Amino acid sequence: MATKHTFDYDLIxxxxxxxxxxxxxxxxxxxxxxxxxxxxxxxxxxxxxxxVPTKALLHAAHLYDEARHGARFGLRSSTLGxxxxxxxxxxxxxxxxxxxxxxxRYYENQNVSAYSGTAHFLSPNEISVNRRHLSARSxxxxxxxxxxxxxxxxxxxxxxxxxxxxxxxxxxxxxxFIIGGGGIGVEIAQLMAIFGTKVxxxxxxxxxxxHQDAEVGSLMERTLHEQxxxxxxxxxxxxxxxxxxxGKRVTYLRGGVEKFVKVDEILVAAGRLPNVxxxxxxxxxxxxxxxxxxxxxxxxxxxxxxxxxDVLGRDSHTHSALLESRVAANNILHKTKASPDYTxxxxxxxTFPAVAHVGLNEDDCMKRDLAxxxxxxxxxxxxxxxxxxxxxxxxxxxxxxxxxxxGATIVAPHAAEMIHELALAVxxxxxxxxxxxxxxxxxxxxxxxxxxxxxxx
Amino acid sequence: xxxxxxxxxxxxxxxxxxxxSHTKLHASILAACLSVRTPPGQAEVIARxxxxxxxSWLQTKPEVTSHDLRRIASQHLHTHHPDAAYIYxxxxxxI
Numbered sequence: 254m255a256t257k258h259t260f261d262y263d264l265i266x267x268x269x270x271x272x273x274x275x276x277x278x279x280x281x282x283x284x285x286x287x288x289x290x291x292x293x294x295x296x297x298x299x300x301x302x303x304x305v306p307t308k309a310l311l312h313a314a315h316l317y318d319e320a321r322h323g324a325r326f327g328l329r330s331s332t333l334g335x336x337x338x339x340x341x342x343x344x345x346x347x348x349x350x351x352x353x354x355x356x357x358r359y360y361e362n363q364n365v366s367a368y369s370g371t372a373h374f375l376s377p378n379e380i381s382v383n384r385r386h387l388s389a390r391s392x393x394x395x396x397x398x399x400x401x402x403x404x405x406x407x408x409x410x411x412x413x414x415x416x417x418x419x420x421x422x423x424x425x426x427x428x429x430f431i432i433g434g435g436g437i438g439v440e441i442a443q444l445m446a447i448f449g450t451k452v453x454x455x456x457x458x459x460x461x462x463x464h465q466d467a468e469v470g471s472l473m474e475r476t477l478h479e480q481x482x483x484x485x486x487x488x489x490x491x492x493x494x495x496x497x498x499x500g501k502r503v504t505y506l507r508g509g510v511e512k513f514v515k516v517d518e519i520l521v522a523a524g525r526l527p528n529v530x531x532x533x534x535x536x537x538x539x540x541x542x543x544x545x546x547x548x549x550x551x552x553x554x555x556x557x558x559x560x561x562x563d564v565l566g567r568d569s570h571t572h573s574a575l576l577e578s579r580v581a582a583n584n585i586l587h588k589t590k591a592s593p594d595y596t597x598x599x600x601x602x603x604t605f606p607a608v609a610h611v612g613l614n615e616d617d618c619m620k621r622d623l624a625x626x627x628x629x630x631x632x633x634x635x636x637x638x639x640x641x642x643x644x645x646x647x648x649x650x651x652x653x654x655x656x657x658x659x660g661a662t663i664v665a666p667h668a669a670e671m672i673h674e675l676a677l678a679v680x681x682x683x684x685x686x687x688x689x690x691x692x693x694x695x696x697x698x699x700x701x702x703x704x705x706x707x708x709x710x
Numbered sequence: 711x712x713x714x715x716x717x718x719x720x721x722x723x724x725x726x727x728x729x730x731s732h733t734k735l736h737a738s739i740l741a742a743c744l745s746v747r748t749p750p751g752q753a754e755v756i757a758r759x760x761x762x763x764x765x766s767w768l769q770t771k772p773e774v775t776s777h778d779l780r781r782i783a784s785q786h787l788h789t790h791h792p793d794a795a796y797i798y799x800x801x802x803x804x805i
Binding site for chain 1: 778
């Protein structure tokens with residue numbers, strides 16, 4: 254008779270962020286013995302260090318900024334000010350209210366054994382956490398990713414900020430040099446500029462937000478410069494950084510000319526890498542520094558080990574990690590396997606105006622040699638821009654030659670909410686005509702979607 | 711450097727775990743370098759550098775396998791002396 258192997262747990266989840274927590278709770282509800290291991294703060298990056306705190310701060314900053322510029326609506330705001338410690342307290346309240354942020358009990362209340370410590374595979378079915386050996390029938394690796402510092406001379410010799418550490422700053426710095434003009438870099442640039450920081454943002458590409466359509470980058474660059482005084486240094490390579498008195502001196506190369514600027518702080522937001530230093534070789538899991546290799550069912554090269562979230566090295570949206578976590582839980586628990594469907598996964602940059610996109614952008618279509626139609630509706634063409642006195646933004650819809658919507662980009666005050674109409678269209682193959690025929694409320698920003706769709710019919 | 715309290719799980723888990731010894735690691739890397747006729751001074755410098763890198767990697771890990779030590783040490787050794795790294799990886803087969 255074959256020996257029946259016994260394990261401490263049915264499932265061990267490494268990482269308590271979006272990629273891990275959903276699977277852990279689903280498996281626990283299914284009656285499985287589940288453990289979750291967290292090397293950092295329980296809840297992971299999203300509630301503790303990225304989405305929730307950043308958006309809470311951006312909300313406060315936006316309120317302050319709107320009120321400050323309220324004179325044109327007849328509001329008196331000359332004595333308006335802010336208290337940064339109180340703003341930080343608001344941010345901490347928002348983090349605390351998520352329930353998951355830094356809260357080990359959240360998992361224990363759901364019958365999930367929670368362990369603090371770094372997980373390290375000793376063998377395919379056994380890990381070590383603080384010298385404690387735990388075994389399981391299945392594993393889900395959702396260890397997330399971390400900010401990496403680019404190879405810049407002198408960066409290892411100075412203290413610099415990351416999008417995580419800047420959230421804990423006692424006060425906004427007087428001047429800030431941001432290395433990396435992606436979504437997070439631009440969000441923090443606007444946040445700090447609203448609170449009075451002189452911001453420089455350096456990006457190697459020819460525009461900030463290089464992964465978005467060209468119009469988005471140029472519009473945000475102009476908006477940040479004209480309204481917040483942010484200096485965007487595109488096509489710029491940072492050569493070296495050095496401590497200079499109480500501040501730092503950044504030397505960069507732009508247009509073949511070497512220049513320098515002295516700032517109080519430097520923020521590095523030039524990319525993230527997956528956390529793969531988990532002894533994966535001992536578990537025969539194949540990986541590269543860019544992420545763990547998985548099949549369509551999120552199964553690694555070891556059949557009982559699955560992976561989800563940022564550790565896969567794909568996009569780093571929390572909602573994608575949650576989707577993968579649910580799919581991984583299904584595939585671990587059930588014989589009928591599922592695959593994550595990333596079609597129509599929206600991406601949002603929470604600036605003001607916000608930037609949201611779904612499906613393919615124009616560059617994606619060019620790379621795929623797709624024949625497309627596109628239409629752009631500027632916000633200043635709709636009635637809401639008059640009543641809100643806001644004109645910078647647009648809705649852009651891309652359709653194939655049959656009129657089926659395959660992608661969209663919105664730059665507008667409520668772009669994050671507006672994009673889901675177009676996500677629904679992309680997901681279910683609706684045509685631009687379907688959208689144009691749908692009534693849109695007068696004086697809503699969404700009227701711009703109808704206008705763009707009408708142009709495609 | 712010697713203050714690190716790290717348990718090393720031996721190959722296949724067949725033998726009992728032992729405490730990490732930086733002297734033992736240093737000696738093994740030195741031996742690999744010397745076996746490919748590296749000048750003793752250079753071998754000593756490489757062994758010290760690789761041991762320091764490995765100790766830095768071990769800072770957050772209370773327990774690793776002997777295979778992990780060998781793998782990470784050979785990764786670092788490869789950048790300093792590829793021939794010695796080959797011997798370090800293969801010595802069980804070649805001896």
